[in-house]
Amino acid sequence: MKNDFFSCFNAILISVSRSINSGLCVDVGVFKASFWNHFIGLLFLTCIVGSFSLEFLKTAPIYTYFSGFLVRFLLL
Numbered sequence: 317m318k319n320d321f322f323s324c325f326n327a328i329l330i331s332v333s334r335s336i337n338s339g340l341c342v343d344v345g346v347f348k349a350s351f352w353n354h355f356i357g358l359l360f361l362t363c364i365v366g367s368f369s370l371e372f373l374k375t376a377p378i379y380t381y382f383s384g385f386l387v388r389f390l391l392l
Contacts, residue, residue: 333353333357336353337349337350337353340352340353
């Protein structure tokens with residue numbers, strides 16, 4: 317039930333973000349709109365992640381922190 321709520325909430329946020337971003341592109345241009353879209357998303361994500369306990373990061377194996385980097389260069 318909790319996962320369903322987060323899935324629906326995420327879909328709503330993505331829809332709203334894309335609607336605002338497309339309107340912003342018309343007014344200020346693509347690059348400025350993209351900057352503000354990412355900046356507001358970063359602030360929102362920082363608020364959400366900051367409210368959770370990050371203790372699980374201490375127990376994760378060290379290779380999990382490099383997985384994105386490895387996948388990026390192995391797939392090119």
